[in-house]
Amino acid sequence: MGGERSDPGVAAAIAELNRGNLVAFPTETVYGLGADAANAEAVAKIFALKGRPADHPLIVHLASVLALEEWAVDVPDAARRLAAEFWPGPLTLILRKASHVPAILTGGQDTVGIRCPSHPVAQSLLRGFARHGSGGVAAPSANRFGHVSPTTAQHVREEFGPGLLVLDGGACEVGLESTIVDLSRGVPVLLRPGAVTREQIGAVTGVAPRDRDAAAPRASGTLAAHYAPHTPLVLVDTDELAERVSTAEAEGKRVAVLSRKYALAPLAGFLQVAPADATGYGQHLYADLRILDAKGADLIVVERPPRGAEWEAIHDRLARAAAGTDECDET
Ligand code: TXA
Numbered sequence: 001m002g003g004e005r006s007d008p009g010v011a012a013a014i015a016e017l018n019r020g021n022l023v024a025f026p027t028e029t030v031y032g033l034g035a036d037a038a039n040a041e042a043v044a045k046i047f048a049l050k051g052r053p054a055d056h057p058l059i060v061h062l063a064s065v066l067a068l069e070e071w072a073v074d075v076p077d078a079a080r081r082l083a084a085e086f087w088p089g090p091l092t093l094i095l096r097k098a099s100h101v102p103a104i105l106t107g108g109q110d111t112v113g114i115r116c117p118s119h120p121v122a123q124s125l126l127r128g129f130a131r132h133g134s135g136g137v138a139a140p141s142a143n144r145f146g147h148v149s150p151t152t153a154q155h156v157r158e159e160f161g162p163g164l165l166v167l168d169g170g171a172c173e174v175g176l177e178s179t180i181v182d183l184s185r186g187v188p189v190l191l192r193p194g195a196v197t198r199e200q201i202g203a204v205t206g207v208a209p210r211d212r213d214a215a216a217p218r219a220s221g222t223l224a225a226h227y228a229p230h231t232p233l234v235l236v237d238t239d240e241l242a243e244r245v246s247t248a249e250a251e252g253k254r255v256a257v258l259s260r261k262y263a264l265a266p267l268a269g270f271l272q273v274a275p276a277d278a279t280g281y282g283q284h285l286y287a288d289l290r291i292l293d294a295k296g297a298d299l300i301v302v303e304r305p306p307r308g309a310e311w312e313a314i315h316d317r318l319a320r321a322a323a324g325t326d327e328c329d330e331t
């Protein structure tokens with residue numbers, strides 16, 4: 001184990017968790033809003049602060065796979081193989097829950113989401129909390145329900161203001177929430193695409209994961225409209241981008257654009273240039289959406305990125321960010 005780090009921020013965060021309070025911490029995907037997963041009252045504070053409906057369960061974060069069976073039962077072989085391959089990392093497994101896991105955490109379901117994050121600050125927090133606490137930190141993304149997930153400590157402060165302890169671990173490396181695979185129902189089901197791709201899951205389990213269907217458990221990240229900026233957002237194909245922007249501007253709208261191209265003149269509004277590769281694009285997407293949202297524009301226009309396995313999670317999040325916007329009524 002990589003030595004005892006006595007980071008004073010981490011020690012204070014562990015003390016807060018043990019007092020039943022919330023702390024925000026970095027992971028390699030997005031920042032989390034954490035509570036002691038064994039303390040139902042502490043977990044309730046997450047739902048209250050986020051404004052999150054009670055039937056949207058939380059993920060339990062653990063330092064390592066060694067603690068898995070303290071929180072989950074009937075762990076199938078496929079889950080063990082996925083954990084061995086991708087933990088610590090951006091993958092969440094849905095498994096049958098151990099009986100002591102508080103019902104409030106799982107939204108009353110008999111399954112629990114579990115993930116071992118790789119970020120060194122998250123690891124330091126979770127290892128410390130395993131020695132001086134329950135070891136499980138329940139954490140959703142540290143944003144208000146439905147809003148864009150935070151990828152920096154500053155984003156978390158913008159969401160919740162002062163008074164919340166935020167461990168600052170810099171900008172998140174992945175930038176999009178973890179891949180979620182449900183292994184509680186026999187066949188692997190992909191509930192949320194992420195940096196670990198469906199091909200990788202299929203290669204490790206030997207079964208191509210199914211897509212979620214109506215019988216799948218509720219997941220807030222699976223609502224049609226989610227991960228959304230406040231400004232209306234539309235997704236537009238590359239060859240229609242210039243025209244869509246000039247039409248909106250001709251209608252007197254102020255437009256903020258996210259595009260992988262520099263050449264978009266003439267543009268009266270604001271242009272945020274996105275990285276051309278999927279890794280960079282995903283890393284910056286939520287920060288870019290926050291920048292665009294802060295421009296006070298009437299409309300955000302996003303150039304649809306290319307297709308391909310490595311872009312699946314990005315398409316998923318952009319579609320949800322756009323889902324709240326009705327093209328006929330962009331007010
Ligand atoms: O990358 C991530 O997963 C981040 C970091 C902080 O770890 N967390 C995150 O949590 O995105 P949250 O709550 O924002 O999204 C977790 C998703 C939700 O859509 C939730 O409904 C789903 O996971 N989920 C959690 N437990 C579940 C369960 N037992 N069954 C089905 N879905 C579950």
Ligand code: MG
Nearest residue numbers: 140141149221
């Ligand atoms: Mg979230």
